[in-house]
Amino acid sequence: MIAYLEGKILHKEADGIILLVGHIGYEVLLDTNTLSICMEKSQADETIALYIYYHVTERQPKPVLIGFLTPDDKEFFQLFITVAAIGPMKAIKALTKPVSKVARAIEDRDTAFLSQLTGIGKRTAEKIVATLNGKVLGFAAPQNSGSDLGSTNPQDFVPEGKQMMVRQVLEVLTQQLGHSASSARRMIKQALEKNPGINSPEDLFDEIYQETR
Known part of the structure; x- marks a missing residue:
């Protein structure tokens, strides 16, 4: 199963790209924000790195590759498709807003915002909130744009590989x-800055509460 691809854009399509990896071109579906970022990288002659969700079913035996810029974006997508009536193809078209904003809307029960997503009506927005509220806080933008961290996602201040922790x-x-x-974000950031070698939730809690004693 394909989980990661790195290469150059061979061709832009309406809902994704053909990514040239070695001498093989992979057709990868992207949400609109990821597609825009990839095209900017391509224009700057940068290599495109994508984390891949591999989708194949008995009803759709042709494999579909869906790409994400970060493991967190892929993980959010995998949570998003646990909502009834939202499959991978519908989900990738629906994510027309940044993941951090969609997650914030879910945590705030903002069905009006969610209803603006492509293919998501009021009833589906309510299902999204009912299924995912309380589960996506780690992906969400701060409620106050003047956050102590000045960032919208944990990955903005966390080294790669530590986002899950x-x-x-x-x-x-x-x-x-x-x-x-x-x-909470401020405490985590301060603990990681003081001890970059932290690699487990237990060690992170220990460092946080050393800071707050």
Whole structure:
């Protein structure tokens, strides 16, 4: 199964790209934001790196590759398609807004915002909130744009490979221990800056509470 591709854009299509990897061209579907970023990178002659969701079913035996710029974007997509009546093809067309904003809308129960997504009506927006509310806080933009961190996603201040750990700690801090999202992000950021070698949720909690003693 294909999980990651890195190469140059051979051709732009309406809903994705043909990515040339070695001498093989892979047809990859992209959401509108990812497509725009990839085209900018291509114009700057940068290599395109994509994390791949591989979709194939008995009803659709032809493999479909869906690309994401970060592991977090791919993980959010995999959560998004757990909503009833939202399959991978519908989901990739629906994500016309940045993941951080969609996640924020889900956490805020903002069905009006979600209804603006392509193919998402009011009833589906309500299903999205009912299914995912409380599960996507780690992907969400801060409620206050003047956040202490000045960033919209954990990956903006977390080294690659530690996002999963940070999301786990962030959810415990906010949902179980009562910290605000901005306060939790600030504590995590300070702990990681003081001890960059942290590699587990337990070690991150230890460092956070050393800071707050």
